[in-house]
Amino acid sequence: MKIVISGGGTGGHIYPALALVREIQEKTNDAEFLYIGTNKGLESQIVPRENIPFRSIHITGFKRKLSFENIKTIYRFLKGTRDSSRILKEFKPDIVIGTGGYVCGPVVYAASKRRIPTIIHEQNSVPGLTNKFLSRYVDKIAICFDEAKEYFPSSKVVFTGNPRASEVTGKDGIRGRLSAGLSTTLPTVLIFGGSRGARPINEAVVKSFADFANKPYQVLYVTGDVHFEAVKKEADLIGNPGNVVIKPFIHNMPEVLAGANLVVSRAGATTIAELTSLGVPSILIPSPYVTNNHQEKNARSLSERGAAVLLLEKDLTAKSLVTSIDAILLDKEKQKQMKDKALKLGVPDSAERLFRLMQQLAGKKQQ
Template sequence: MKILITGGGTGGHIYPALAFVNHVKKLDPTAEFMYVGTKKGLESKIVPSYEIPFKTIEIQGFRRSLSPQNFKTVYLFLSSIGKAKKIIKEFQPDVVIGTGGYVSGSVVYAAKQLKIPTIIHEQNSIPGITNKFLSKFATRVAICFPDVAAYFPKEKVVLTGNPRAQEVVSVEKSNVLQAYGLDPNKKTVVIFGGSRGALKINQAFVEALPSFEEKEYQVLYASGERYYPELQKSLKLTEKKQMTISIQPYIDKMAEVLASVDLMVGRAGATSIAEFTALGLPAILIPSPYVTNDHQTKNAQSLVKSGAVEMISDQELTGTTLVAEIDRILLDDNRHQQMAAASKKEGIADASDRLFKIVEEIIG
């Protein structure tokens, strides 16, 4: 079996693809893979470390305003289709899977022209421009949120979930919190705003710090690299408080941490949602207002309906609202248990298996 994967630009497009590749390798050690991305995208830094053959094409997105750059975009799209066809012909895949980003537009479209079965994977509750375009040509459309099915041809849609969920679902609770100076046996909330951090979340945490120092639960906060030096200088924790509040620039063992804490607070990105719902972890989501089509708010709202999460808008977020919402969940065992059960129900723990089943069906 030969599978060509394409997707890039953000980790939300890349990590589900890599999780699926890792899963298929376990199911079929003879399977061969090729990943197509761009030189400038995050994928060029991440994919090679996974020892997957990696090829690149040049592509860029359309500007939303009238711009001469859009003429270049059209030129690059047309020329990239030719480059993608060359890569596909050399690799001769049985199926091509696109996980989003502009690069997948060229590659999946080229595969369609070469009459190769294709699958696109949409992680969010609102589809990106590329996947909306490709859905007309793809053999199947794999989705993670039931609501997004309305944007695609009904006969092509299959609910699979996010492969990242199946990768983390087997992670068990451990003593990982000790690595951050915390007690593994104490109630803990982890707060983070993504790999680079988020200014509004950082400001709310600083405001909430005096209140956190009085709580029975622990707080693990990942500020992001850009905010960490300032926090180190401005925040002085007593030796006693250092045992219940841990401030880190980045959490490199996030799956283990999520499996070992009682509550998550963070953005409403597709990958984070896949991870915490797979583990049955309650969450407080603060959707980023800076994403296309405000899709993080839509992601969060679908989970609010089920009772798995609470949502605080970026505009409403303060230290006071943050602490109050955390208290409502962590200090009420019944509420916490109900949210955990709802979160687990929303998770799709066999996402990679579902996606692989589609692969087997369309290639015979």
């Protein structure tokens, strides 16, 4: 089977695509891949490192306000569609899947016009403009949150979950703790704000050091590379408690997540997929700066089902953070309840589900 994948802009669109590629490679030896992205997106750096053939087109996203730039974007979309169509004609894929980001627009649209089976994968509870547009043309729409159903034609929707969830199951949590310099016996809270960190979370955590020093649990605090030096300097001035480990970045995040009793983080779709697959209780602090406020809606999907606690950034203080952590880590029964409810929302076979859907559509084409 020849497969074209397109997705870009953020890791939230790229990493699920790569998880899907790895799942397919494990299941079959005859799959051939081509990834179409942009030269300026993260995908241009990440995908080639995975030894996946990569082609690029030039496209930009629409501005939500009336702007002359949108006229340029329409031109780029039309050119991107022509360029994508030419690439598809050369590669002759059996199926095309878009995992999000504006680059998917011309690629998936061109595929639909060439009558190639198409799927879009929507990771969030609220879809972006590109997937809303493409929903009219694709054959199937794979979703990760039930809340996303209302935005799409019901006949096309299939619940698959996020392929990233499949990559965290079965990881060694003890090994993850040891790799981060943590005790293997103390209850553990992992705090992070995404790959680049989040200043409001960093500020609240630093102000919590004095309280953390007296707690019967340990804290692994991942600042993000951009903030690490400033945070470390402040920690040294205040006094870094012995039960708080500060890291700029974690490269083996699935293992470290598996070793956590509680996670404090943003509410990105990939993070939520990982947490629910592992059954890790969480305190979610959604970023208020994302499109359609989708992170808050992602977080509410978990908090309303008892799998997470929602803490809005406007309510985030050192006191509210420590109080929220204590309420979970110091209550084993509450931890168990949240873990069980998170596991019920997890889809550890999500990559396999999406692959089966692709096989079905590609098979229909070949009949």
